Amino acid sequence: MSDSDASTPASSPNGRANAVARPPGAQIRRRAGGSQAPKPNSSRAAGAGGSSGTMLKLYTDDSPGLRVDPYVVLILSLAFIGSIFFLHISAKLIRVFTKPPRVTQATTIMSGYIYCANAPAVANAALVLASSPFLIIDCEGKNLGAADGVLSLMCIGTANAEHIFVFDVLALRSRNALSQLRLVLDLLADPTVKKIMWDCRNDFLEITATYGVFLQGVLDLQLAEIDSRASVRGEKEWKRTVRLAARGRRLPLSLIKQNPDLFSGVHSLQGMDACIKEARLLTTGKDPQVVAMHKTNGSMIWLDRPLLPRLLHYAAHDIEMIGALYEHFKSQSWITPVNEDALVDKSMRYAHSLYHQGRVAEDDVFGSSSLLPLDVLGEPRGLTVPCQGCNRMQSLHCFTTNRRGRKIVARTNICRVCQIKLLIKQVDHPVSWVNVTTYESR
Numbered sequence: 001m002s003d004s005d006a007s008t009p010a011s012s013p014n015g016r017a018n019a020v021a022r023p024p025g026a027q028i029r030r031r032a033g034g035s036q037a038p039k040p041n042s043s044r045a046a047g048a049g050g051s052s053g054t055m056l057k058l059y060t061d062d063s064p065g066l067r068v069d070p071y072v073v074l075i076l077s078l079a080f081i082g083s084i085f086f087l088h089i090s091a092k093l094i095r096v097f098t099k100p101p102r103v104t105q106a107t108t109i110m111s112g113y114i115y116c117a118n119a120p121a122v123a124n125a126a127l128v129l130a131s132s133p134f135l136i137i138d139c140e141g142k143n144l145g146a147a148d149g150v151l152s153l154m155c156i157g158t159a160n161a162e163h164i165f166v167f168d169v170l171a172l173r174s175r176n177a178l179s180q181l182r183l184v185l186d187l188l189a190d191p192t193v194k195k196i197m198w199d200c201r202n203d204f205l206e207i208t209a210t211y212g213v214f215l216q217g218v219l220d221l222q223l224a225e226i227d228s229r230a231s232v233r234g235e236k237e238w239k240r241t242v243r244l245a246a247r248g249r250r251l252p253l254s255l256i257k258q259n260p261d262l263f264s265g266v267h268s269l270q271g272m273d274a275c276i277k278e279a280r281l282l283t284t285g286k287d288p289q290v291v292a293m294h295k296t297n298g299s300m301i302w303l304d305r306p307l308l309p310r311l312l313h314y315a316a317h318d319i320e321m322i323g324a325l326y327e328h329f330k331s332q333s334w335i336t337p338v339n340e341d342a343l344v345d346k347s348m349r350y351a352h353s354l355y356h357q358g359r360v361a362e363d364d365v366f367g368s369s370s371l372l373p374l375d376v377l378g379e380p381r382g383l384t385v386p387c388q389g390c391n392r393m394q395s396l397h398c399f400t401t402n403r404r405g406r407k408i409v410a411r412t413n414i415c416r417v418c419q420i421k422l423l424i425k426q427v428d429h430p431v432s433w434v435n436v437t438t439y440e441s442r
């Protein structure tokens with residue numbers, strides 16, 4: 001600032017031309033107008049405790065201000081906006097790569113479990129389980145449901161997973177232990193005692209193979225989730241096909257759309273972890289370290305003794321997750337007192353869906369898959385005929401059919417779900433026609 005600038009005349013015949021020619025500081029001073037008298041340029045010059053007018057001139061009118069190039073302002077603005085985006089993205093990434101707060105909370109609410117490896121522990125567990133309004137069941141073992149399957153742990157919880165008992169099947173082989181375990185097995189076979197499970201198919205096979213006991217009164221949450229898609233959540237057909245094509249099943253959407261008859265009524269299954277994430281439940285998913293151990297060493301880890309505490313915890317935590325999902329499903333009206341009995345009927349069909357096939361090799365193309373078998377959500381209609389893939393007796397509509405007019409004259413030798421399994425696993429397998437007699441086509 002200079003005194004000569006401060007004394008520049010305020011009036012000009014061509015204000016616009018002057019405004020363009022002068023620097024920004026000069027414009028400000030010009031608009032201020034007023035006195036032409038020299039002004040003090042410091043508080044000392046204005047006198048100690050100078051008047052307010054003097055102070056204003058000192059800090060506003062006479063100050064040249066901060067001269068900032070517009071481009072600098074633009075760049076700073078963009079930098080500010082960029083920093084906001086950066087912080088937002090950083091927060092997302094940090095959330096992805098670190099455990100969310102709910103992990104800590106879920107760890108603290110872990111109710112614990114009781115490891116049952118002898119007769120007295122089993123007797124005590126049987127008493128507690130018998131008083132529960134329903135049971136939560138999940139099993140662990142080597143290749144459950146496969147021909148070489150071995151049941152290792154049978155985890156059973158009471159309502160809300162308040163008590164969790166982990167039965168060591170390999171340790172409970174003495175006559176005394178088995179006689180106590182019979183009390184628990186009687187509960188499993190009692191149709192009036194409801195059992196909450198997640199994908200009961202392989203557990204059903206293993207418990208049957210190990211103890212000769214058929215589970216009764218099962219309510220499978222994996223099936224209940226599918227049942228709710230259309231009936232409660234109002235999902236349309238397009239969503240069903242999108243679900244079928246999702247998760248790398250090697251089923252392009254175009255293939256599904258081009259073969260509507262083949263995929264009609266076929267639903268994809270959802271995993272427990274995915275369901276927990278979707279529901280945003282206040283519980284952790286499966287222990288990633290145990291999942292990694294599975295990938296590295298296979299399910300043989302369940303046959304080691306003594307079992308690592310981490311594995312026992314993993315097995316017990318499944319009961320907690322199933323219990324939490326059951327409460328969530330009820331809160332969402334996916335399971336209600338009205339539809340619960342029907343869901344049990346459907347779940348029992350689901351439980352038996354692999355039974356006719358029995359325990360097959362782990363890599364059997366017609367073994368369990370990520371698809372819900374047909375004739376499970378709905379009861380079989382009319383005549384049922386066997387599938388040469390999964391060996392299940394199913395209604396004719398579960399097969400690809402050949403009609404003459406309205407009359408079905410032939411069907412494929414394997415059901416539609418088995419045909420889709422071939423597509424998913426990219427296996428060549430002969431699919432042939434089987435004549436349907438006049439009687440069968442009714």
Ligand SMILES: [Zn+2]
Pocket residue numbers: 387388389390391392414415416417418
């Ligand atoms: Zn089949």
